[in-house]
Amino acid sequence: MKLRKYASFVICLALVMGVLAGCSKSNSPNNSAKEGEGEAQTQQASKDVKLTFFNTSAEVNTVFEELFKKYNELHPNVTIELIPTPIGGAQLEKFQSLLASGNPATIVNLDAGTILQYKDDFLDLEPEKAQYEELANPGAIEGALLDGQFLGIPWTAQGYGLLYNKRTVEEAIGGTFDPASVKTRDDLEALFKKIEAAGKAPVMVHGADWSMGAHYLGLTYSLQSQNVDDNRKFVEELKNGKVNLTENPQFTGLMDTFDLLKEYNARKSDPLVADYNRDSADFAKGNTAFYFMGDWSWAVIGTLEDRDDEFGIIPLPISNNPADFGNAQVAYSEPKLFAIDDSKSTPEQQEAAKAFIEWMVTSEEGQNAIISEMGLSMPYKDLKAQSTNIISNAVSKYIEEGNIINIGVINYLPQDYWAKTGASMQKYLVGKIDRQGLAQEVQDYWKTYAGK
Amino acid sequence: MNKKLSLKNVGTFLVFGGPSIFAFAAVVIIPFIVGLYLTFTNWDVRTGDSSLIGFSNYLEVFQDKVFLSQLWFTLKYVFFTVVIANVFAFFIALALTRGGKGEQWLRTGFFTPNLVGGIVLGYLWQTLFSQVLPYLGNKYGWEMFQTSWLTDTGTAFWALIIATAWQLVGYLMIIYIAGFTGVPNDVLEAASIDGANRSSVIRKIILPLTVPAIVICIFISLSRSFLTYDINLALTKGGPFNSTELATYHIVQKAFLSNQYGIGQAEAVVLFAVVAIIALTQSYLLKKLEVES
Numbered sequence: 215m216k217l218r219k220y221a222s223f224v225i226c227l228a229l230v231m232g233v234l235a236g237c238s239k240s241n242s243p244n245n246s247a248k249e250g251e252g253e254a255q256t257q258q259a260s261k262d263v264k265l266t267f268f269n270t271s272a273e274v275n276t277v278f279e280e281l282f283k284k285y286n287e288l289h290p291n292v293t294i295e296l297i298p299t300p301i302g303g304a305q306l307e308k309f310q311s312l313l314a315s316g317n318p319a320t321i322v323n324l325d326a327g328t329i330l331q332y333k334d335d336f337l338d339l340e341p342e343k344a345q346y347e348e349l350a351n352p353g354a355i356e357g358a359l360l361d362g363q364f365l366g367i368p369w370t371a372q373g374y375g376l377l378y379n380k381r382t383v384e385e386a387i388g389g390t391f392d393p394a395s396v397k398t399r400d401d402l403e404a405l406f407k408k409i410e411a412a413g414k415a416p417v418m419v420h421g422a423d424w425s426m427g428a429h430y431l432g433l434t435y436s437l438q439s440q441n442v443d444d445n446r447k448f449v450e451e452l453k454n455g456k457v458n459l460t461e462n463p464q465f466t467g468l469m470d471t472f473d474l475l476k477e478y479n480a481r482k483s484d485p486l487v488a489d490y491n492r493d494s495a496d497f498a499k500g501n502t503a504f505y506f507m508g509d510w511s512w513a514v515i516g517t518l519e520d521r522d523d524e525f526g527i528i529p530l531p532i533s534n535n536p537a538d539f540g541n542a543q544v545a546y547s548e549p550k551l552f553a554i555d556d557s558k559s560t561p562e563q564q565e566a567a568k569a570f571i572e573w574m575v576t577s578e579e580g581q582n583a584i585i586s587e588m589g590l591s592m593p594y595k596d597l598k599a600q601s602t603n604i605i606s607n608a609v610s611k612y613i614e615e616g617n618i619i620n621i622g623v624i625n626y627l628p629q630d631y632w633a634k635t636g637a638s639m640q641k642y643l644v645g646k647i648d649r650q651g652l653a654q655e656v657q658d659y660w661k662t663y664a665g666k
Numbered sequence: 667m668n669k670k671l672s673l674k675n676v677g678t679f680l681v682f683g684g685p686s687i688f689a690f691a692a693v694v695i696i697p698f699i700v701g702l703y704l705t706f707t708n709w710d711v712r713t714g715d716s717s718l719i720g721f722s723n724y725l726e727v728f729q730d731k732v733f734l735s736q737l738w739f740t741l742k743y744v745f746f747t748v749v750i751a752n753v754f755a756f757f758i759a760l761a762l763t764r765g766g767k768g769e770q771w772l773r774t775g776f777f778t779p780n781l782v783g784g785i786v787l788g789y790l791w792q793t794l795f796s797q798v799l800p801y802l803g804n805k806y807g808w809e810m811f812q813t814s815w816l817t818d819t820g821t822a823f824w825a826l827i828i829a830t831a832w833q834l835v836g837y838l839m840i841i842y843i844a845g846f847t848g849v850p851n852d853v854l855e856a857a858s859i860d861g862a863n864r865s866s867v868i869r870k871i872i873l874p875l876t877v878p879a880i881v882i883c884i885f886i887s888l889s890r891s892f893l894t895y896d897i898n899l900a901l902t903k904g905g906p907f908n909s910t911e912l913a914t915y916h917i918v919q920k921a922f923l924s925n926q927y928g929i930g931q932a933e934a935v936v937l938f939a940v941v942a943i944i945a946l947t948q949s950y951l952l953k954k955l956e957v958e959s
Contacts, residue, residue: 484813
């Protein structure tokens, strides 16, 4: 009996210690010891450079790691370590805590808006600008400027709208589907009715706050005008409380369409589950005809087994007038930029980082990884890899025709806008608030940023 | 002579206590003081600007209705988690100290969830609540499981409690078992000779004699559930629409997403005060119930 008593105490203690040890291990992804080590190394042999890479494109973490390995084989003096983040998880929180604790990553792959907010911490790439203007598509570098400064190198282009599964749509309408035939909201509703009659779910609305707040509601700010500066002014007016959203045609148009999507939503019975893999799979396998999402979902869809082969994209109609801005355009942006830290990194690290980024966007290995393996499209000329991403190829057609909504205004929005307004959109999605309530909550959110 | 002795004492103390004092200062005391200082500034990591602004962060905290309602939400959450986890742990421990077969295995089994990290555990329960249970619910027509528990404000609250309690129970159970084995056999024997039945043995003998274990368990479960962050992040991410944001989650969001470090830190200090007051009061009150056998 006594032995057992002691034994249980010892086991208990050992387990507690185990738990504590486990905690402490997982809490130090990139601590100061490592940075000191890196500095010491550069002093010892001026050639060896250690870089860290902070990645917010979490779905392609492994592809980046492969690239780092390849680059290390070509340039044995440069080692690059990935600092991963979870998909849709606390990415910004992690970036900020690294920065606040004085251990920023050498290279970051961040949303343009985040780079703008921390612009003093990043290296001005003005000397490299002319070179990249040569390499990139016309206008691509211009579009990546933040307040006129070249701080981040664009490497991916993304578009979003209503994706469609060609087979499902065509089976429902009994003929070939012409994406240009959907010009207005009524056209879309008629199509949804046919699909529902054919026994399929018409549309998938992914109920996550980022999809609702940034991609859907975010269109309100981008649709005001084709000019990003005008859109910025609109946001300023929102902050000053001068905008009544319920009287704004773009907002009401968007929300009327949202009501339609809500009614025909495949996840109608439980709209907030928001399982990205499951939603994408249901669309890819043809259980749902449309999906409000972007070409990035190819990272999931492309690798699925027994999925359909043909997909496309149509603009999200926001009114019944085909000529209105937005009804023929898909949203487009260069969402992620590579930027180089200028707060703690040494000049050697910065030079190595520049060389590595250039290698990533120009070499065959880099382009192959980004285009074929990540399934993203690159805003660069003379690409050495062929894209297998059917959805981004569909987006490219709109880009070539100039039918795009430039959503650059989101780069200038505060970092928490998607989480806060996304929560309001979720309330609207489940009917917890009505449109008046939604407009009120969104306006109230913006007012807290008055004068900031 | 006396001076020499006390000097020697100080030296001995530093040899043994120094390292741990250093570690404690480096990771607890100094960060705490710096944190307190931060609450009086408007520090922003983007600009590096930090000027003293007095108590205005605290004023904002007490005007922030969202934070106050989340603090209240956290109190409710903590109350139910503590009660449920302790009641279950107490009775499981009781059942597993009767000397039945396979007891050791069962103890290990109940303890295992505690070894699973909060994030993993959160994702595990997320799959259960949003996929497995709705699947079964739809198959067998159980209405309460037909939609995910995580998408409704009411059920998401309970989902959070169930997941946390599930993790805590094993840990508390071990402490209760240790407490029960400390109950002297002669007292129990005397009781059974006097003809006491099982329930009065529990109420009149085991319960009073295990008060120290209960105090520890309630203290641990209180502080751990007040500081829950990982399960909250992995299971509900504060959703649906921020209705299940615990105070810690709100603080992290405030500081690291909305960039209001000073206010976030001030909220953390308020939370610290609340936890300290409640935990100390409960252990003071319960300690009075302790008896000697």
